[in-house]
Amino acid sequence: MKFKDYYEVLGVARSATIDEIKKAYRKLAHQYHPDVSKDPAGEAKFKEVGEAYATLKDAEKRAAYDELGRHPAGEEFKPPPNWAGNQGGQEYSFDETDFADLFAGFTKGRQNSQQQGRNRPIPGQDYELATNITLEDAYAGITVDLNFIVPEHDQQGQIKRVPHNIKARIPMGVTNGQKMLLRGKGGKGFHGGPDGNLYLNISFSPHKLFRVVDHDLFIDLPLTPWEAALGATVEVPTLAGAVHLKVPARTSGGQKLRISKRGMPKNNLADKTEHGDLFAVTQIVSPTTLSEKERELLQALAISSTFNPRTHFN
Amino acid sequence: MQMESTELIWLDEQHEISMTELIELSGFTQEELLHLLEIGALSANNSTETDFLPSELRFSSHCLISIRTLSRLKSDFELEQNALGLMLVFLERIRLLELQVQGLESAK
Numbered sequence A: 001m002k003f004k005d006y007y008e009v010l011g012v013a014r015s016a017t018i019d020e021i022k023k024a025y026r027k028l029a030h031q032y033h034p035d036v037s038k039d040p041a042g043e044a045k046f047k048e049v050g051e052a053y054a055t056l057k058d059a060e061k062r063a064a065y066d067e068l069g070r071h072p073a074g075e076e077f078k079p080p081p082n083w084a085g086n087q088g089g090q091e092y093s094f095d096e097t098d099f100a101d102l103f104a105g106f107t108k109g110r111q112n113s114q115q116q117g118r119n120r121p122i123p124g125q126d127y128e129l130a131t132n133i134t135l136e137d138a139y140a141g142i143t144v145d146l147n148f149i150v151p152e153h154d155q156q157g158q159i160k161r162v163p164h165n166i167k168a169r170i171p172m173g174v175t176n177g178q179k180m181l182l183r184g185k186g187g188k189g190f191h192g193g194p195d196g197n198l199y200l201n202i203s204f205s206p207h208k209l210f211r212v213v214d215h216d217l218f219i220d221l222p223l224t225p226w227e228a229a230l231g232a233t234v235e236v237p238t239l240a241g242a243v244h245l246k247v248p249a250r251t252s253g254g255q256k257l258r259i260s261k262r263g264m265p266k267n268n269l270a271d272k273t274e275h276g277d278l279f280a281v282t283q284i285v286s287p288t289t290l291s292e293k294e295r296e297l298l299q300a301l302a303i304s305s306t307f308n309p310r311t312h313f314n
Numbered sequence B: 001m002q003m004e005s006t007e008l009i010w011l012d013e014q015h016e017i018s019m020t021e022l023i024e025l026s027g028f029t030q031e032e033l034l035h036l037l038e039i040g041a042l043s044a045n046n047s048t049e050t051d052f053l054p055s056e057l058r059f060s061s062h063c064l065i066s067i068r069t070l071s072r073l074k075s076d077f078e079l080e081q082n083a084l085g086l087m088l089v090f091l092e093r094i095r096l097l098e099l100q101v102q103g104l105e106s107a108k
Helices: A006-010 A018-032 A042-056 A059-067 A081-086 A099-115 A135-140 A225-230 A292-304 B019-026 B030-038 B063-077 B081-107
Strands: A127-133 A142-153 A159-170 A179-182 A198-204 A210-213 A216-223 A232-236 A243-247 A256-259 A278-284 B003-007 B009-011 B016-018 B058-060
Touching: A006 A018, A006 A042, A018 A042, A018 B063, A042 A059, A059 A099, A127 A142, A135 A142, A135 A198, A159 A179, A159 A198, A210 B081, A216 A225, A216 A232, A216 A243, A225 A232, A225 A278, A243 A256, B016 B019, B019 B030, B019 B058, B019 B063, B030 B081, B058 B063, B063 B081
Parallel strands: A127 A198, A159 B003, A216 A278
Antiparallel strands: A142 A159, A179 A198, A179 B009, A210 A216, A232 A243, A256 A278, B016 B058
């Protein structure tokens, strides 16, 4: 494991008082807490800050940490054999232990010795995972493989990093940003405590054609100026196959034409499938090149037309 | 490595969780949750019914999203009880505004 300098993480001296430690933690928590900060690196930084604070605010843990001595941050490190004596007399190998787990293990050992075998149930930890799926997968439903490694207590109470692989069925009708709960799939409980839960944050990968709002879909629909002026029937792709859409005459750019029930499914109560709508947002696109004939026709139109889209300027 | 398979529980407006489940999942006590209900920061789907026991209250499962954030903030910032209701109201307002912004951006 790599040594972590918790005093350096919090930016305090080794002689800092508990008030100074608390003050430093609060300042950093405001800066990096994932529920407060928009800094993408904030979560990892806060985890480090929280870990340092959890150890240094507790007098016994701090004493155990100080006992490890000074080492450069990031240096390969193994606690001395006699340090394990603090952990309720258990023999620890530390081979699969992360530095962050060291003091959780210390607490476990201390709790065990304090309880004199009463083995108080300790609930497993909750975890959060994010998964990214395509719009097509969200439309049809998909089974995702969730792979993650979590610290767990073994039978001796020692913390090990255990890989998990869970298959989770994401049903059709899920929305972008939807959160879901997998009960009992978090960290293992200890001494009969309940297992923790796993929270899954589902997001959609950007789609090349569609944008999604709740259960509605939006697609840009490019039209030629004459299709927009005269009206037309055009083919529009949907997630369930292309449909024909009648574009009314005198359509402007930016209008939203609704294609009913061609959005995302709403089947989250499993009794019947309803769908959101698909909105085609019109865009009027001029040709990048004009043939001689086209130019002549457009010039004739320009001469004979009295239409002025800028009357409101006057 | 053992492969586990499981079904997901939706956290949204349509699905409900009981008071017991909310206590278990949020980390708050029944007393704390009743305080949040009393000041209107949290609402139960059946709180308008008369003669109900607190243990019979049912909540939309989506409330767990803001409640869990509140629970983390309470623990990480050592927040006081009186600040929690206000914070829950703001968290829910932020969640709804973020959804609204996301919708407006996608519908452009």
